[in-house]
Amino acid sequence: MADKELTYEVVDPQAKGFEAVQRAFANQVAYCRDNNAPITAAICQALHDLLESERGGAVMLRVRKWAGAPLADALPLRLAGGLHALHLAGEDNGLSAIYLNQRVSNPNELVADAIERHEAFLMPWLDGPPQTNEAGRSWAYAAAMLWLASKGLPAKFALNEIGSSAGINLMMRRYFFDLGGVTAGPQGAQMRIVPEWRGAPPPDTQYDIVGAQGCDIAPVDLTDEAQALRLKAYIWPEFTERFARMDAAIAAANTMPPEIARESADAFVERVLAEPAEPGVTRVVMHSVVWQYVPEAQREAVTAAIEAAGAAASEESPLAWISLEANRDTHRHELSVRYWPGGEEWQRLGVAHPHGTWVEWEA
Numbered sequence: 001m002a003d004k005e006l007t008y009e010v011v012d013p014q015a016k017g018f019e020a021v022q023r024a025f026a027n028q029v030a031y032c033r034d035n036n037a038p039i040t041a042a043i044c045q046a047l048h049d050l051l052e053s054e055r056g057g058a059v060m061l062r063v064r065k066w067a068g069a070p071l072a073d074a075l076p077l078r079l080a081g082g083l084h085a086l087h088l089a090g091e092d093n094g095l096s097a098i099y100l101n102q103r104v105s106n107p108n109e110l111v112a113d114a115i116e117r118h119e120a121f122l123m124p125w126l127d128g129p130p131q132t133n134e135a136g137r138s139w140a141y142a143a144a145m146l147w148l149a150s151k152g153l154p155a156k157f158a159l160n161e162i163g164s165s166a167g168i169n170l171m172m173r174r175y176f177f178d179l180g181g182v183t184a185g186p187q188g189a190q191m192r193i194v195p196e197w198r199g200a201p202p203p204d205t206q207y208d209i210v211g212a213q214g215c216d217i218a219p220v221d222l223t224d225e226a227q228a229l230r231l232k233a234y235i236w237p238e239f240t241e242r243f244a245r246m247d248a249a250i251a252a253a254n255t256m257p258p259e260i261a262r263e264s265a266d267a268f269v270e271r272v273l274a275e276p277a278e279p280g281v282t283r284v285v286m287h288s289v290v291w292q293y294v295p296e297a298q299r300e301a302v303t304a305a306i307e308a309a310g311a312a313a314s315e316e317s318p319l320a321w322i323s324l325e326a327n328r329d330t331h332r333h334e335l336s337v338r339y340w341p342g343g344e345e346w347q348r349l350g351v352a353h354p355h356g357t358w359v360e361w362e363a
Contacts, residue, residue: 006030006048010329013072013292021063021070022051027328028076034331035354037236039101043083044076046098046111055112059122072292074129077234082125083111085233086118099237129293130234131220133165135245136356137288138172139193140324140335142184143202145284147349147363148339150203153282153318156210160272160283162265162302163290164214166222166231167258168249173209180361191248196358199350210281212259215268219260222253239355265294266301273309277317282339283309288324289333289354310340326354 008030011023025048032041050056051064059079066075086092087099095114097104104110115122141159149155164170176189180201221227228250235242261268269285277283285306291299306321313319320339323346327334332351338344349363 006045008034008331011071013328014069015071016067016069018051018064021066021075022048024070025051025076027071028080031331032236037238039099039238040080040236042098042107043080043111046108047076047079049108050112050115053108053112055108055116057116057119059115059119059126060112062123062126074293075126077130077132078126078128079122081130081230081234082122083114084235084237085125085229086114086121087237088229088233091121092118128218131165131218131231132234132289133168133220133231133249134235134242134289134355135168135172135175135191135249136193136195136242137324137333137352138169138175139177139179139195139356139359140288140333140350140352141169141172141284141286141322142175142177142193142207143179143359143361144286144320144322144335144337144349145207146179146182146184146202146205148282148320148337149205149207151339151343152315153320153339154280154316155205155207156281157207158211158278158281158283159209159213160269160285161212161214162268162285162287163293164216164219164258164260166220166227166249166253167214167260168222168246168253169286169288170212170214170258170260171249171252171256173212174252179359190251191245193245193356195352195356197361198358199361202349202361202363213261213272214258215261215263215265217262217264219262221257222250223257236355239357242355264298265290266298266305269302270305273305273319277313277319279316282318282320284320284322286322289326291323291325306338310338310344313340315341324352327351 006026006029094110175191176185178194180197350361
């Protein structure tokens with residue numbers, strides 16, 4: 001382990017080069033540590049320490065010479081996900097000692113050995129960004145819809161999600177929510193979302209979800225065991241309740257899979273907003289922990305399409321934009337909403353733990 005505790009520093013997310021790689025891993029260590037994920041922090045610490053060594057074979061060589069922007073590419077989590085998958089599959093006992101939180105004196109060597117032994121398995125994990133679909137974050141969509149309904153928007157919502165991954169949030173009509181004592185969804189649901197609530201509860205009203213569709217450039221099929229395992233690998237092992245929620249989501253998907261198009265964010269938003277609006281229904285564009293992965297040109301196109309559709313929205317057929325995204329300065333997730341007509345400016349409704357463990361309601 002490093003002698004000096006790594007700290008978080010705000011840097012240009014598009015920075016490239018070896019120093020940017022080091023900073024990406026250092027920031028990930030600090031981020032995990034500050035969010036009560038000591039095991040994942042230990043894995044990322046070992047990876048950080050290996051950067052200045054010659055261990056790790058072709059995998060670490062590729063990491064050291066990363067061609068893109070390591071922070072924007074979530075490089076540390078790509079490799080950490082692959083290592084966690086090895087543990088979940090029972091493929092490396094030495095590595096599993098770290099994940100089982102056993103006392104080890106040589107974590108760097110255990111991680112380096114695992115990387116070198118499983119080079120062919122780990123290399124593809126560097127090819128794409130993490131898939132972090134998390135049912136616990138759907139609290140934000142539920143709370144935002146309650147808030148929007150209290151503003152006079154129709155309480156029937158048609159959901160359109162960017163970056164749906166496995167579509168776990170698209171199935172939220174089947175989930176039960178207890179948000180500071182305000183409840184929504186079926187009481188007997190297997191998926192129960194009950195974050196620790198701080199502050200006043202959201203408006204005590206009701207909503208109905210009349211449609212739900214999403215997009216992703218690489219959708220995950222929860223009915224496929226291999227793809228489900230990959231999604232589980234991106235769950236930090238400290239948060240056992242997240243694995244229980246994932247199992248519940250897999251069961252839900254096997255009953256009735258969500259509707260996900262293999263499509264870019266801009267193409268999807270432009271397509272769905274070009275369709276005629278249904279009177280008495282609030283159309284919603286939403287996303288959680290996705291915006292940072294969407295290329296800038298697509299973000300601009302999505303924003304332009306939403307604002308254009310918003311300008312044409314009416315009280316009978318309104319449009320809302322719900323965003324739950326990370327603030328890398330505070331290590332918290334921020335729930336913000338815009339709606340048309342009448343609420344064109346962003347309004348922050350609350351902040352939360354990255355995986356929805358607790359919520360501070362501000363609206």
